[in-house]
Amino acid sequence: MTDTAPSITREQTARVQTARVQTTRVHTALFAEVTQKLRLRAKELLESGEVVSVIGWEAGRFENQTTPAFITDANKVDRLIFNEYCANTLGKYVLSEKLDGKVAVCVRGCESRGINRMISDNQLKRSEVYLLGLPCPGMVESPEVSHASEPSHAPEASSKLLSKCAFCTHRQPVVFDEYLGTCEATDETLGGLIPKPIDPSERFSDVEELEALSLDERNAYFEKLYNNCIRCYACREVCPCCTCRECFVDQARAGWQGKQNNLEENRFYNLTRVFHIGDRCVECGECERVCPMELPLMKINRKMVKDLTTLFSVPEAGLDSETISPLNTYDVADLEEYL
Amino acid sequence: MSRIGVFVCHCGSNIAGTIDVEQLAQAAREFPHVVHTDDYKYICSDTGQQSIKDAIAEHKLDRIVIASCSPRMHELTFRKMLESTDVNPYMLEVANIREQCSWVHKDKDVGTKKAIDLVKMAAAKVDHDAPLFTTAIPINKRALVIGGGIAGMQAALDIADAGYPVTLVEKEPSLGGKMVMLDKTFPTLDCSACICTPKMADVGSHPLITIKTLSEVEQITGYVGNFEVTIREKAKYVDYDSCTGCGLCETKCPSKVTSEFNQGLGLRKAIYTPFAQAVPNKPTIDAAHCRKLLEGKCGVCEKVCAVNAIRFDDVDTTSTETYGAIILAFGYQLINWQELYGEYGGGLYQDVIHGLQFERLLNASGPTEGHIQRPSDGAEPKTLAIIKCVGSRDPHKGRSYCSRACCMYAAKHAHQYLDKVDGAKCFIFYMDVRCAGKGYDEFYMNTQHDGATYLRGRVSKIYEENGKLVCLGEDTLSGSQVRVDADMVVLETAMVPADDANRIGSMLGVTRDKDLWLSEAHPKLRPVETNSGGIYLAGTCQGPKDIPDTVAQASAAAMKVAILFNKDELESNAMIAQSNSSLCNSCGACEAICPYQAITLEEITRRENSVMVTRKVSKVNPSLCQGCGACTVACRPGAMDLKGFSDEQIMREVDALCQW
Numbered sequence: 001m002t003d004t005a006p007s008i009t010r011e012q013t014a015r016v017q018t019a020r021v022q023t024t025r026v027h028t029a030l031f032a033e034v035t036q037k038l039r040l041r042a043k044e045l046l047e048s049g050e051v052v053s054v055i056g057w058e059a060g061r062f063e064n065q066t067t068p069a070f071i072t073d074a075n076k077v078d079r080l081i082f083n084e085y086c087a088n089t090l091g092k093y094v095l096s097e098k099l100d101g102k103v104a105v106c107v108r109g110c111e112s113r114g115i116n117r118m119i120s121d122n123q124l125k126r127s128e129v130y131l132l133g134l135p136c137p138g139m140v141e142s143p144e145v146s147h148a149s150e151p152s153h154a155p156e157a158s159s160k161l162l163s164k165c166a167f168c169t170h171r172q173p174v175v176f177d178e179y180l181g182t183c184e185a186t187d188e189t190l191g192g193l194i195p196k197p198i199d200p201s202e203r204f205s206d207v208e209e210l211e212a213l214s215l216d217e218r219n220a221y222f223e224k225l226y227n228n229c230i231r232c233y234a235c236r237e238v239c240p241c242c243t244c245r246e247c248f249v250d251q252a253r254a255g256w257q258g259k260q261n262n263l264e265e266n267r268f269y270n271l272t273r274v275f276h277i278g279d280r281c282v283e284c285g286e287c288e289r290v291c292p293m294e295l296p297l298m299k300i301n302r303k304m305v306k307d308l309t310t311l312f313s314v315p316e317a318g319l320d321s322e323t324i325s326p327l328n329t330y331d332v333a334d335l336e337e338y339l
Numbered sequence: 340m341s342r343i344g345v346f347v348c349h350c351g352s353n354i355a356g357t358i359d360v361e362q363l364a365q366a367a368r369e370f371p372h373v374v375h376t377d378d379y380k381y382i383c384s385d386t387g388q389q390s391i392k393d394a395i396a397e398h399k400l401d402r403i404v405i406a407s408c409s410p411r412m413h414e415l416t417f418r419k420m421l422e423s424t425d426v427n428p429y430m431l432e433v434a435n436i437r438e439q440c441s442w443v444h445k446d447k448d449v450g451t452k453k454a455i456d457l458v459k460m461a462a463a464k465v466d467h468d469a470p471l472f473t474t475a476i477p478i479n480k481r482a483l484v485i486g487g488g489i490a491g492m493q494a495a496l497d498i499a500d501a502g503y504p505v506t507l508v509e510k511e512p513s514l515g516g517k518m519v520m521l522d523k524t525f526p527t528l529d530c531s532a533c534i535c536t537p538k539m540a541d542v543g544s545h546p547l548i549t550i551k552t553l554s555e556v557e558q559i560t561g562y563v564g565n566f567e568v569t570i571r572e573k574a575k576y577v578d579y580d581s582c583t584g585c586g587l588c589e590t591k592c593p594s595k596v597t598s599e600f601n602q603g604l605g606l607r608k609a610i611y612t613p614f615a616q617a618v619p620n621k622p623t624i625d626a627a628h629c630r631k632l633l634e635g636k637c638g639v640c641e642k643v644c645a646v647n648a649i650r651f652d653d654v655d656t657t658s659t660e661t662y663g664a665i666i667l668a669f670g671y672q673l674i675n676w677q678e679l680y681g682e683y684g685g686g687l688y689q690d691v692i693h694g695l696q697f698e699r700l701l702n703a704s705g706p707t708e709g710h711i712q713r714p715s716d717g718a719e720p721k722t723l724a725i726i727k728c729v730g731s732r733d734p735h736k737g738r739s740y741c742s743r744a745c746c747m748y749a750a751k752h753a754h755q756y757l758d759k760v761d762g763a764k765c766f767i768f769y770m771d772v773r774c775a776g777k778g779y780d781e782f783y784m785n786t787q788h789d790g791a792t793y794l795r796g797r798v799s800k801i802y803e804e805n806g807k808l809v810c811l812g813e814d815t816l817s818g819s820q821v822r823v824d825a826d827m828v829v830l831e832t833a834m835v836p837a838d839d840a841n842r843i844g845s846m847l848g849v850t851r852d853k854d855l856w857l858s859e860a861h862p863k864l865r866p867v868e869t870n871s872g873g874i875y876l877a878g879t880c881q882g883p884k885d886i887p888d889t890v891a892q893a894s895a896a897a898m899k900v901a902i903l904f905n906k907d908e909l910e911s912n913a914m915i916a917q918s919n920s921s922l923c924n925s926c927g928a929c930e931a932i933c934p935y936q937a938i939t940l941e942e943i944t945r946r947e948n949s950v951m952v953t954r955k956v957s958k959v960n961p962s963l964c965q966g967c968g969a970c971t972v973a974c975r976p977g978a979m980d981l982k983g984f985s986d987e988q989i990m991r992e993v994d995a996l997c998q999w
Contacts, residue, residue: 245923328932
């Protein structure tokens with residue numbers, strides 16, 4: 001590895017998107033109104049017994065930070081909040097909650113696509129969830145938990161969009177039972193509050209940057225990336241595509257995955273994961289957000305998404321629960337350029 | 340601890356010429372668990388096989404590696420050999436050191452080194468081989484033939500003559516298909532009806548053949564020997580048991596409809612038999628045009644019917660039956676040239692017709708009683724232009740393939756036209772003349788002697804001028820522009836797959852090629868089989884062909900069915916996929932990707948982590964699975980494994996190559 005190897009901090013690799021959307025306004029009025037509606041409906045749903053649990057967000061331990069909330073008592077719905085710090089994508093929590101009965105869950109674009117993902121993967125039935133659709137202007141980085149190098153992080157800079165939100169193409173839920181927003185549920189500008197989602201031509205600009213690197217540079221980039229992985233598997237745990245009963249890394253008998261924490265094994269883990277989720281990734285960006293080593297995991301996921309989109313002209317994953325992914329179909333007309 | 344024997348074949352000098360077989364055998368002796376190695380000139384010979392059997396007994400071998408030619412060549416031979424030993428026939432790995440090694444290398448050192456690697460991998464794999472067993476599948480000895488054209492009829496007759504019952508399903512009201520519409524057949528000019536209708540009658544009277552006309556296959560499930568088929572028999576509105584086929588109803592019916600059988604050139608009634616020799620020779624009511632059924636008035640047919648056979652309250656019926664084998668023979672249709680060839684008028688000019696319409700004009704029982712007359716005004720055309728390859732060999736507008744029969748029937752059309760019309764001129768625009776067949780080229784030559792003018796080039800435009808159809812084209816042999824003022828134009832249009840090809844193909848898991856013709860299992864060696872067991876192809880549903888080829892293929896398919904039915908049960912494939920239900924997370928990827936519909940998700944209820952859990956897991960039908968392995972690759976949780984090629988075996992092979 002050379003000293004000129006591209007840096008891998010999220011800060012710098014997210015250059016493209018942060019250049020595009022440096023900051024975003026915080027839409028206090030929108031959040032207040034949605035929070036109010038959410039509490040009201042959560043109370044009604046729990047009281048009527050239609051759902052046993054409502055999954056949303058509540059205030060976290062720190063100011064400007066939230067944590068997922070699981071409300072089962074109609075008297076505690078006031079704990080629910082919706083603000084610019086609701087960084088967690090909630091969809092996957094449904095899998096453990098649904099065991100007790102029907103679950104209501106707040107869905108923005110990212111959650112709703114994750115829910116569709118899990119329905120198409122037979123992990124969930126549509127009838128097991130009640131989806132409360134929320135509009136999302138994009139979440140911002142919380143100053144308290146930011147790892148930015150600048151110690152003098154001023155509070156007003158807290159309106160910096162999360163990198164996962166900068167690439168978001170669906171600010172509105174793609175599936176819901178009821179919509180709690182203030183505009184049309186199809187209006188991706190949220191009634192003119194925010195700019196239109198990222199232009200398709202720019203969607204893969206960061207991937208193109210990666211592709212433009214020479215083979216050596218790319219190798220150095222990924223070596224550095226995977227050298228830093230600690231294989232905590234947080235990326236797997238939050239992923240709505242990762243629903244195997246026993247992950248390949250844990251299957252001792254077949255011995256797919258060596259247990260040592262080194263470059264080779266880390267690379268094998270990460271690349272296999274990319275292949276396992278590549279055609280199904282709903283691009284919620286949770287893996288990258290939760291990575292304690294701040295590795296830009298979405299970059300290679302999005303490389304896979306880009307390739308599949310180009311090769312098979314498929315829509316984004318998770319927009320519905322019926323479309324079968326191109327890698328799950330057998331078709332004699334499939335491309336066979338590699339043969 | 341396993342006891343592996345490795346046997347290296349010289350294959351004369353095929354292998355020994357490029358690989359040091361003795362060094363290879365010696366190297367193999369060092370691999371884990373290998374207790375015996377040997378090399379032999381021809382292992383596949385009787386003495387070679389005997390030497391393996393002897394070694395198994397002497398060294399108590401429990402699994403063997405044979406380093407020889409491709410397993411496609413002799414794996415079965417060696418498996419059969421193992422059947423007479425104590426070793427399970429599947430405890431065998433064949434290392435291909437011929438096609439993949441000795442034949443592609445010249446340097447003996449390189450070849451030997453690679454052969455050692457290949458044997459190393461095979462030894463590592465065989466160490467994880469498990470005994471595999473086949474099961475017996477019962478065979479239901481009844482055949483279903485889909486399509487009642489010449490292919491379907493021939494196949495049905497042959498199977499029935501072999502002594503097995505057949506159901507023949509035809510979606511039109513009569514058997515006969517396209518062949519019975521033709522006037523004469525090349526190159527012998529037999530009257531098509533004269534050779535086709537006796538076959539129809541034979542089918543109709545054969546005690547082992549059940550005919551279902553106006554019927555469609557709605558659903559097919561199951562597998563070789565045991566297909567469950569649901570057939571929808573559409574309402575005919577006539578009770579065939581009492582109808583005598585006298586035809587009085589047809590003469591009295593007041594509704595006139597364009598005749599499909601005459602390709603739109605004539606009329607029929609709303610109650611009709613499509614043509615005089617139809618089988619069954621009984622009428623059906625076309626509900627879309629019957630006044631009684633549409634408006635509740637009329638009912639003349641009912642009044643004139645002497646045997647009270649009219650049933651206005653008739654409804655569609657469906658029945659489900661079990662068959663052991665299916666022959667697909669649903670034929671072709673002609674390409675929709677009007678849609679594609681605007682330059683030929685796109686259907687605007689009545690006197691631009693396609694070949695099958697011309698057949699009906701030539702036919703004595705056709706709309707013009709065999710007189711060649713223009714559809715527009717009934718005049719006899721004195722100049723005829725025939726254009727070949729309309730839709731065929733035209734990747735930009737039509738299809739890239741050659742429809743095979745058109746060169747000959749274009750020649751036949753020219754011959755018949757010149758024969759029937761005095762002082763006629765006939766121009767044939769062609770790209771190539773392809774007449775490979777018995778008596779075919781002679782026929783083409785005769786047509787030229789008859790006076791047909793062959794012009795090598797395509798027609799770029801047809802337009803009407805002073806009552807003539809002007810064909811502008813090119814004669815590439817003289818390099819000049821050509822203009823033919825024709826009275827009528829016949830387009831020899833491409834054959835394309837029938838509408839049913841996709842529906843039935845996907846229902847049965849029979850693959851379609853890029854043009855949607857059904858694919859045979861092997862283009863040379865298994866031309867009538869499909870990749871799905873028990874399903875065979877006959878005629879043009881597999882690709883364009885003429886009548887002799889169709890009949891030959893139909894008989895071949897029938898023979899395959901007879902061979903299948905001659906057994907009492909089938910041996911299932913031992914090397915099939917199996918799912919580990921504890922790993923399966925019910926994502927269904929295997930079900931979606933399986934080309935043979937062999938995988939279903941089934942509910943299981945069991946105790947897991949102290950809780951009763953009901954969840955779905957994938958299940959492989961061992962009779963349907965062909966062991967292709969698509970599901971094992973698609974299975975992310977690693978629950979699906981292929982017996983004989985398990986993940987573990989492949990991993991050990993890779994380890995052997997990379998680590999030993």
